[in-house]
Amino acid sequence: MSDAGNTCNKRGRLKIFFGYAAGTGKTCAMLEAGKTAREKGADVVIGYLEPHDRPDTSRKAEGLETVPCRVQDHNGLKLREMDTDAVIARAPQIALVDELAHTNAAGSRHRKRYRDIQELLVHGIDVYTTLNVQHLESLQDQVAAITGILVRERIPDDVFDLADQIELVDIEAPELLDRLREGKIYHADQARLAAQNFFTEDNLVALREIAMRRCADRLNRIAPETWARDHVLVCLSASPSNARIIRSAARMARAFDARFSALYIQTADNRDLEAADEARLQENMRLANRLGAQIESASGEDIAGQIGIFARQTHVTKIVIGRRGRKSVFGPVSFAQKLAEAAPDSEIFIIPDPEADTAAGTGTRNQNRGLKRKATDMSGLGLQLLVVAATFVLAWAGEHIGFSQANLLAVFIFGSLAGALYARHIWQSVLSCVACVILFGYRFAHPVMSVVLFDKGCLMAFAAMLVI
Template sequence: MEQEKRKSPEELLDAIKRQEQGAGRGHLKIFFGYAAGVGKTYAMLRAARAAKQRGVDVTIGYIEPHSRPDTIAQLQGLEQLPPLQIEHKGIRLREFDLDAAISRKPELILVDELAHTNAPGSRHAKRYQDVEELLRAGIDVYTTVNVQHIESLNDMVASITGITVHERIPDHVFDGADQVELVDIEPQDLIDRLRDGKIYREAQAQKALLNFFDVKNLVALREIALRRCADRINRMAEKVLQAQQDGYYTDEHILVCLSSSPTNAKIIRTAARMAGAFKGSFTALYVESPQQAVVGEKSKRRLRENMHLAEQLGATVETVYGNDIAQQIAAFARVSGVSKIVVGRSNAQRKYVWSKATLTERLAAAAPNLDIYIIPEMDGSRYKERVKRRLDNTFAWADVWKSLLILALATAVGVLFNYLGFSEANIITVYILGVLITAVVTRRRIYSLVSSIVSVLTFNYFFTDPYFTLSAYDKGYPATFLIMFLAAFITSTLAVQLKRQARQAAATAYRTKILLETNQLLQKSHNAGEIADTVGGQLTKLLKRDVVFYLAQGKSLAAPQTFMAMADGDGAAYTGDNERAVANWVFKNNKHAGATTNTLGGAQCLYLAVRVIDKVYAVVGIAVGAEALDAFENSIMLSILGECALALENDTAQREREQAAILAKNEQLRANLLRSISHDLRTPLTSISGNAGILMANGEDIGREKKRQLYEDIYDDALWLINLVENLLSVTRIEEGTMRLNLTAELMDEVITEALRHINRKSVEHTIVVQQEQEFIMAKMDAKLIVQVIINIVDNAIKYTQPGSTITINTTTEGKMVVVTIADNGGGIPDEAKARIFDMFYTANKGIVDSRRSLGMGLALCKSIVNAHGGEIAVLDNKPAGTIFRFTLPLEEVTLHE
């Protein structure tokens, strides 16, 4: 028996993450039909009533008005939200109230007509976008849709019925539904229902029977609907198969070329169906050429619509730049592993025999290994992009005077050459040079073209016989004039193309430079604020538009930062309540919205989420107005936002790591403290308890000296515990940041005397010497804490030096600091221990001293106290033997009055 393959931990974590992400999302059920009247709404209402009987909280969000008694009867007993009333052009429209539905938040809501287009002024342009927001809010949705409303089937349905449906939903909405229930009846039964008036009124029914509702159309639509449901089941099975088999993959990669052609939408849909049939990846490529700079606004808008359509159908939209479109497509295909290219028939047809090679022919020559699919177009006529020249708006007297001056200089040089006896060929060359210079120094091609014609006429007027006329006696002059004109025309054309390409190359290089510069600047940014400043400034430089940046702050957005393209710009228009509301919607829903989109399109800015997968780190608004970004700008902008998202993620991860390190350090501190206390407190407490027990049980029988010894041991252990508790309290205050210094001017000899009063009783076994170079040395300190420092250091010397050793406390001044040294002549501290001697819980001598082990807190506490006073502490070797602890405190000047 073959052993079942187990998933790796990473795969299990990914699966768990996907389940968690989907846990809070609502479920979508679509009641699917092939035509109006098959009973979708009736079936949806009946299912909703059954759910309510099971105890589900059901609400009707919106149901299209019906005059069908059976459908109306199903509405009884179901809660129904009032429709939203919207005034548009004097007409009151009824729409689904999305905000009311989210506020009500039932378990299940019914929203009829998924493909409906909302009235202007609604949050979303399409109802399926309302449904997606309901699902993100965790609300289950029942809805209805017909086969002709699915985007990829639109052309197929139009070819059958002759009717183009404008209300459509993306395929991913249908395929992503949790359930699809096909509501099906026989076509003839549907026609009978229509004739009986159960679907439309009599006038509408007769019109429908003549146009849409014939048996042939309905049978074809029913077949498409059944096939689409089967395709959906196959896709679901493929996903399960991919999840279960690591080796399951396909190497098919479908590429469709984007353009502003009216027929490009059909080609995109066909390519999307091919990608689904081949189970391959799908890419839509747009090649931006120099000619695109002068296309009309209508063509630009159509191109944006085609790009949006490709995205809706699941394509990855890519943009490249180049003059030779076929070469750019072939190069992209080779790099990306494309296996099939889909083009329209117009790109595969030559209008004339002498016409240049078609895109398909050039593609086949550039990439012979690619499969090229030619798709028939609805309109067989060849589409040619109309270029809007707008010459009247670009007329400039400066260019006219430049052209005239160059022509005059060329004529003057020609007169000189003629006087010197040069041939006419030299003079012609001068005029061609003049035309070339004109093409370089003027902004529009028209000036070089006119200059070509005028140069021929001027040459004829001044330098051909008869002179100063436009006639010519020599039979060869017409050929000379023609060659001269063609040479001037061709050179000027090439010069204009080179200028255009140079401008485009400069623009491309500038955009690429900004992208690289952004990457470098983000690497130097240290926090989220600096990242926001960097990205906002770079986007302003790239797009020449105002930018507003919102950083995420917990579950909301922080105050906006504005970056103005003009120095004197005012960002108040982009930070009003309406604009902030759009930005907050983008943050909560992780979707772009605002200007040029179908969601909250009335905003002044286009708002995009700066995100990594489902985590939104910021929201960026671009002041685009009604004019959308061009394809290349949009591509670079998305790349910058991607870099920004990664930088913000890294910044967040770094802060989380730092917090985790602090928590780990504190946890380690607590663990060490508890571990040490559990051992070290038990020893003195056991000693105190034992000695006290001896005194209580045998007090009368114990001699005087033995009793005194027991009392001294109890006192020493109690004093040790008191010092330990003092250190513990001080460490706690330091770790919590609650230690406050009560700074006063104190005499050093008094502080040292006070500290020596609390020294361990074992100090009698050592010689303690106090030295001070001046009679009065005052330091600014918290006396109680400095007493504790001296106690800890002297106790440490007593503990780790042999009995009879000398401990010297010396106080001097150096500049504006008081220097205190505490030296002993014991065994000293090893060099390797000096680097860690002031670390918490570190002890240089691991042995037991007086039955008690040091916790290693005293010196660490001393360092914290001295540093808090603005001083320094260090450990040095005492020559010839021993150790010196040296610390400094701020000197307080002493003023003596006579």
């Protein structure tokens, strides 16, 4: 059997040259590694190279065979893409393919370049490629928070984690900024714009630290496993912000070298989702799967109870949920409290989730819930009227048994406080307070049957209650 036939019987190996920003030297390091392998007798070709008009990069590529790119027309533009079929037909031992996270032009066989690379690996071709830390899916929110820039081109973390070798191409942030000012990364106008946005020293230092930590996390994960591993559980929903919670849980699972599960609880409220919510839920499930989570589902109306059952059965040590917002201190028991009772052996991590509709497994905003919320608001208004009526009746009874005006004032102040305590909205609280002022002034304050109050202290007391 020929050497080529033997090569195709084994999967190729993937080596990623990893950096924290453009200009750190990833592409040059990849080309140097390719030349070194060629000097040792390996058959090396360039499958795709993005020189970015950098003379140093072009010089590094001299002497290496290049497989011609496929040129594709897109809206009148000529776009260069790697010719995957031509590389496979050439069958080198090593292919150098720049920019792992690149999105291919419309009409390509694969939407993402990492899929092309996976195809080369299946054909037994070793691949050297390049990647920046901001292109990892799980780090999207973290990078956006640091730089203020949302990176569109991303790859699943398992592509990075399953690579056979990661080489961190590092450079100090001040040195990288010097390269930027010298025009070695971008042209002058583009460099000035980059220096004002992405390429600030604080951003670069933070990204460099993230890249180093990510490499360390990967090393920890591929170390021999112990029997007592942590188990991280994230709760899935159709909420737009659920993706951010999933990424946070994935980072936690990676940091603790933990098993990672994603649980969706189906209830009567979310059984018939609208098309947009259903699509978002499926996308969140796919995201969790790409980040390494085992997708699980359960059914039941008691969401906290279902999560607790799953946590006990699978030995979950950490549960990650979203939080819609603050609960009233006078309101019902919070979801987190219920979950703590249902899963007493698990740590609970609450990620602020202002867009979510529930704290855990649901989160769909549909019309039925909107109607229920409106009904709740109306019931709250009825409760306010009941409180005011009860206050009036209590004051009327007190007047007949000899209560002084000061005691009657205390009854109405108590009624205002009770109205505020049970109000659904601030306007309901204000309404009950104003009603108490009018009723007290008209019926019980001197002169009776008039809204004129001789004792201005009464008004001050009600004003204080209104502020409270």
